Amino acid sequence: MDSNTLPATESRNWLREKMDNDEIDLLALWNTLWRRKWSIITLVFIVMVLTTLVVMSITPIYRAASTLLIEQKGARVLSIEQVYGVDGSGNEYLQTQFELLKSRALAERVVRRLNLHTHYEFDPAQQEPPLVDIRGMLKNFDINQFIPGIVPEDLEEPIPVSEDEIIERVTRAFMERVTISPVGRSQLVRINVDMADRFTAAAAANALAEGFIDGQLDASMEMTMSATTWMNSRLSELRLNLQTAEDRLQSFRDAEGIVDVGGILTVTASELSATSDRMIDARRNRAEAESEFRQVQAMRSGGWERLASIPAVLSNPLIQTFKAEEARARARVDELSSRYGARHPAMEAAQSDLNAARASLRTQVEQIVAGIERNYQLSVANEQSLRRSVEENKEQIQDISRKEFQLRELQREVDANRTLYDTFMTRLKETTATSDLETANARIVDRAVVPEHPIKPRKSLIILISGIMAGMFGVGLTLLLSALNNTFKSIEEVENKLNLPVLGILPLLSKKDRKAMAHMFSENKDKTFAESIRTIRTGLVLSGIDKPHKVIMVTSSIPNEGKSTVAANLASALGQMESVILIEADMRRPTMARSFEFAPGTAGLANLISGTATLEEAINIVDGIDVLSAGVVPPNPLELLSNPRFKEVLDKISQKYDRVIIDSPPVQAVSDALVLSTHANAVVYVIKSDATARPLAIKGVGQLLQSNAPITGVVLNQVDIRKAKKQGYNYGGYYDYYGYSGGNKA
Incomplete structure (x- = not known):
């Protein structure tokens, strides 16, 4: 529905809804x-x-x-495992074994057993050189002559590496390349080895399993031999x-005469807590007294009048009473001064009351100030005493705590030594009866076989994921660029966002001067x-x-x-x-005088409204139409257009011509267009394609x-037809396709 057929209230409500609507238009996306x-x-094809x-x-x-x-x-009742703290049951035990399988030892x-340090996957000398040999380039190019010290000296002569360092690096x-994973909720564990050499991978997996069992046996035998002796x-x-610990504890008790440290400490702590609470109150009272004292000191140089403005003084009831009396006396003096002279008895009595x-x-203020100073001194003394x-x-x-700490430290040492002694005595008796230290707690269930198929890379999955990611990136980038470009690019966008019909579109022209643009149609x-x-x-004629x-x-x-170009053509x-x-009402930035090459000082609309020129003197004939330029630019165009004289001129012109085209200033620049719209029967709104922001x-x-402007429709100006067609925009019905010639487009 055309917006100019809607009532003004409904149009305003529609526009408000358009500006506040944040819903996502899925069809537009x-x-x-x-x-x-x-x-x-x-993009997806190239990435894949x-x-x-x-x-x-x-x-x-x-x-x-x-x-x-x-x-x-x-x-077991008698087990050497309890000597070194290994529990043979529970998840913690299994987790410990898993970690042992991951150990560096x-x-x-396995590295030493299979001589992996000589394998091509771990020996850099047997690997193919990198595509870009940075070390070789730096060796051949002496960059130190340009920037001394930027290339370390060891790049020129490599430092020899020992066999132990090689073994450590290969390990x-x-x-x-090794991963250890439990099999479900069982006691099975799978040892995985990932290598490019599938035969070495199988040998390494078996070697890890065998090495773990051998290590368990070696550890058990070693502990069996050394446990009893140690x-x-x-x-x-x-x-x-x-x-020794018991002797030190008893000596300390005798030397310090300690009977009960806890009771004394409790009483002293209670006294300290009570005193601390009193000191906190005293510190707060001192801070308040100090604040009032600082205010007094700051105001003392200003006399007793400034002292009376201090909040602590002002809040005193007596001060408020005396201030009220002073105010009444001053009011009495002010009242009598308007009627009597200074020597009148009533005036002298009132002045005496005021004094x-x-x-x-003043006396009361000085007494309160003195009280504030005394209160501050007492607060400081009280705080120092409590501190x-x-x-x-x-x-x-602190003295009692130090003694208590030393006593408890000595007691803990005695308790720890006694517990440790009893534990070792018990474990020694158990160890002598242990008979199963040489058994192993693991066995190989499945030996590794040479794998037939690689586990990575999963080529099809990687290619598919890359295609999906490229597609998502392309979609996201497209939506981002579309969101950032919030301009009008198509007829549908104009009609959907503004709810106004599009009267037509104008193609993007090659760069021309303003004079040529104004004469394009003629x-x-x-x-x-x-x-x-x-x-x-x-479209404009049919709409009316x-x-x-x-x-x-x-x-x-x-x-x-391009509104002036649209208006002229x-x-x-x-x-x-x-x-x-054609009337040029844009008197702030007039262009018609230059476009139609009028002589300087040609009379125009401003002269016609102000009465300095007649209609016949201000009108110029160009390309078969009458043109009324802006004339002499006035200092107050808005006031000139709001003058009733403008309406009289416009009515006179309307009686003489069939059509009156007004070139108005932009709406967002000044409010002249709003004033002019009240005199118009139709308003044509010009939007520059791919440039005018939607808001x-x-x-x-x-x-x-x-x-209440009668907006008839919109003109989409400077449309790049070639670019628009490549992007999928269609202007059928608004653009003369058969008259299109690509040679004169930008």
């Missing part, structure tokens, strides 16, 4: 993606091709796996340590442009078939959108059928609708 479909498909080339160049990795069964040992055992690299020697040391009130107020008491209590508590140099102007003319539009205003959102098109006058146009149309 789909159209945006559809217009860029080939770009997105091309590149990914395929990269994936094909990656070395395949094989995984060999062996399976171990780690048996949980039941708790086991990995080093770390081999550990990165515990015997250690037991004698523990006995001596226990005796007495001020003296009383000394707190410090004395702290010193006493000179008929561009067939496409001329046909587009005729389409706009037809029942009630012809006498006064037509052409405006836009901001300057440089539309006037030329209408001038072929009717008597037309600006919506706001401009809204301002016109709020002023």
Whole structure:
């Protein structure tokens, strides 16, 4: 529905809904993606091709796996495992075994057993050189002569590496290729080795399983041999340590005369807490007294009047009473001074009362100030006294706490030595009866076999994921660019966002001067442009078939959108059928004088309104139409257009011509267009394609609708037809396709 058929209230409500509507238009998003479909498909194809080339160049990795069964040992009465703290049951035990399978020592055992440090996957000398040899380039190019010290000296002569360092490096690299994973909720564990050499991968997986079992047996035998000897020697040391700790504890009790430290500490702590609470109150009172004292000190130089303005003084009831008396006395003096002279008895009595009130107020202020100073001194003294008491209590508590700490430390040492001695005595008796230290707790269930198929890279999945990611990136980039470009690019966008009909579109022209743009229709140099102007003319005429539009205003959102060009060429098109006058009402930035090459100082609309020129003197004939330029630019164009004289001039012109075309200033620049719209029968709104921001146009149309402007339709100006067709926009019905010539387009 055409917006000018809506009531003004409904139009304003529609515009408000348009500006506040934040819903996502899925159809618009789909159209945006559809217009860029080939770009997105091309991006996906290129990324998938590149990914395929990269994936094909990656070395395949094989995984060999062996399976171990780690048996949980039941708790035995006499077991050496309790000597070194290994529990043979529970999830913690199994987790410990898993971590042992990941240990560096086991990995080093396998590296030495299989001589992996000579394998081509771990020996850099046997690997293919990198595509870009940075070390070689730096060695051949002495950059130190340009920037001294930037290249370390070791790049010139490599430092020899020992065999142990090589083994350590290979061990770390081999550990990165090993993964240990439990099998479900069982006691089985799978040892996985990932390598490019599938035969070595199987051998390494089996070697890890065998090495783990060998390590368990070796550890058990070693502990069996050393446990008894070590515990015997250690037991004698523990006995001596226990005796020494007990002697030190007793000596400390005797030396300090300690009976009960806890009771004394509790009483002293209670006194300290009470004193601390009192000191906190005293500190708060001192802070308040100090604040009042600082205010007094700051105000003392200003006399007793400034002291009376201090909040502590002002809040005193007596001060408020004396101030009230002073105010009444002053009011009495002010009242009598308007009737009597200074020597009148009533005036002298009132002045005497005022002086007495001020003296009383001053005396009371000085007394309160003196009280504030005394209160501050007492607060400071009280705080210092309480602080000394707190410090004395702290010193006493600290002394008792030090003794208590030493006593408890000695007691803990005695308890720890006694517990350790009893534990070792028990474990020594158990160890002598242990008979199963040489058994292993693991066995191989499945040995690793040579894998047939690599586990990575998963080429098809990688290529598919890369295509999906490229597609998502293309879609996201397309939507982002579309969201950032919030301009009008199609007829549908104009009609959907503004709810206004599009009268026509004007193609993007090659760069021309302003004079050529104003004469494009009359000179008929561009067939496409001329046909587009005729389409706009037809739409404008048909929109007022029942009630012809006498006064037509052409405006836009901001300057440089082509409204003056549209107005001039539309006037030329209408001038072929009717008597037309083109009025330049944009008196802030007039352009018609330059476009039509009027002589400097040519009279125009401003002269006509101000009465300094007649209509015949101000009108110029150009291309078969009458043109009324702006004339001498006034200092107050808005006041001139709001003058009743302008309406009289416009009515007079309307009686003489069939059509009156008004070139109006932009809506967003000044408010002149809103004033002019009240005199128009039709308003043509010009929008520059791919340049005018949607919020600006919506706001401009809204301002016109709020002023009850009869907006007839929109002209989409400077449309790049080639670019628009590539992006999938269609202008059928608004653009003369058969008259289109690509040679004269930008």
